[in-house]
Amino acid sequence: MEKIDISAAVVLLIMAFVLVSVKIPNDERWCAIRRMNRLLFACYICIGVSNIITGVCGVDTQPDPVMWLAMLLVSMYQAFLFTGTCVTFLSPQRVGVKWLSVNAVVITLVNIASFWAFFSNERSAAWISTVDAVLYSAQLVYYCYLFRKAYVESRRCLEASYDEDMSARLRWITMCFISALTVGICALLFAVLRLGATEYAAFTCIATVYYVYLVICMINYRIRAGFIVKVVAAAPTAQTAEDSAPVESMDSAEEHQLQAAIKKWVDNKRYVQDDQTVEEIAAELGTSHAMMKWYFTNRMHTTFRTWRIELRVAEAKRLLGEAGVSTAMVHKMVGIADKSNFHKHFQKYVGMTPREYQVSMKQGKG
Template sequence: MQTDVYSAVTFIQIVVLCVLGIVLLSFRIRSEDKTFNLRLARGLLALSYFMLALPAIIEYFFDGGFNLMWVEIFTPPGSAIQSMFFAITFLTILQPALITRNQILLHLAVVLGAIILYLVAAFNVQNYKWVIHIGVAAYFCLLFIYTRYFIKKYQVSLRRLEEYYDEDEQGRLKWVKISFFAALSLGIIASGSAYFPFRIYVCFVVTYILFYSWFAIRFINFLARSDFYIAATAYEPEHLTPEIIIESDPVKEKKLENSLKQWVLDEGYKKGDISTEEVARLLETDLPFFRNYFHNHMPCDFRTWRNELRIKKAQELIADHPESSLNQIAQEVGFITKSNFYLYFKKTTGQSPADYRDQIAAKK
């Protein structure tokens, strides 16, 4: 019975991982200089899926024909390569336009060079287990470095997105953080999975199949909307700084005031995924003057002001169309994530959207 279950789980593992790898490779990314990192990350991620399937293929088709010594020796470098491929993928998601190909290729060369030295030592030292211990220690050091670097770049990427779009973007990047630490945990657990009891091992395999399937889908969704991230990360930060001295110009200020009134009448605030610079350009001004105007002539900054307009419109839609879903209303008024909508709605009105709808219904 256990043999049949193990064979079935192994076969499913092979099929799912290989199919996901093929799907990743077949997803088309336009060939441009700015998409090189995305194409490289896609290829490395697909390769990591095939690498994950390789031991299962050997196990399934060659009746577990593993040499224990080889398994012990190749586990640390295999785990290190997997971690490296995933780390590059995550960094590309966070900063698709800032991680250079030279940085990626140099890191690949360093890690692969260290792995070659490790393998040479492991196969030429009589007590190879000492080399394995060193390899495992180096693997965990690599994980520590990747984790610190990821946390740092995550904060940088989040700040850039929020500066560029003048939106709270934590909800949009939350899946990246969850995925990173889930992959990190699974990688650590996988290094000792060969010693698990049968039932725990099967549960672990099912768990990581589900995770890698989910991650592949999220990564493809990211690729489909990569322009959103590239635009923000490629933007020069000095252009985003509001601490620029702008001379007062009553004529330009009056023109911008009228343009803002018309923009509100046209419900321009309902358009999401648009940078503040694009809004300023639509209003026929530049970003420094636009931000300076809000600083000197408006009660709050542009982000807060736009969100207040969105919440006001959402209140109208909830009152007029109580049968509409709140998520649909959130998207209609310009909120990209429902978490931001619920947060700002409660912050502005003092109650949740659902409570507000119930209150409107009770009055009727």
């Protein structure tokens, strides 16, 4: 049992220094991520030291009320930090110093009250654990609501900015939160079911795997999530009257200019670029988002999203007809980050999967 605690401590301390080595930009938009990275570092150091102490002192093989109580109270802090990290991944501006401070103070007060009540009357351990279990359950429910709200708002904001379905690109953050929630529920079951040292060892292994996974998520966020930070964490700017007001018409000179810009944009295959917001594309075309939306609706009788998907599918068909192009990589070559989204669009417009299309092209040439 002691070996498990010591091993977990070694892993945690290694992961803590991996977190320190993650180079997060000094840009103001990354401030919340840097803050959570530092808090996770401190958390990993504390849990690692705690595991070393437990490993050296040993764990009572019999069910222990102190162990149940400590598990609940420590899990409150973990749920707070892990949820804060996942919500920050989605919506960096939502988890500020005030939110962190209020949650930390409330959890600390619950800890102080619980330990004071326990040491005042050790026979009250059962009802104290019950009260804390109820409070911890309420905390998990609140954090689920908070994460869900952040997810919906972040996805809506990203889809409005990129004019693409973002559910697949946010899936890994959802999995990160669900994994944290699973660890939290395991801690709750441990305390509620009054489990002993064997189950504690199993929980330590499960939690350690999650600690490693969360560090991997932090590294992945730094590498892959620039598209989130660029939009969601950007400082809000006041829209101009031209952008905020609906466009009723365009004069012929503007239409011809935009038509020529769109043709050039297509000829240069700019539609295969990913992580460009619609505002950035409109600026590249020499117009505004509102003007571009009006033109696509009234002159091309489609939406920019549908039109760009059709161009990307057409380009994918061209690429799949060439020798040596892998169906596993073609989605990235046409600017669609998620493979499942690409397959869905390709089947909708072509009527077959990319692999089936590639085979049919080879047979046709044969």
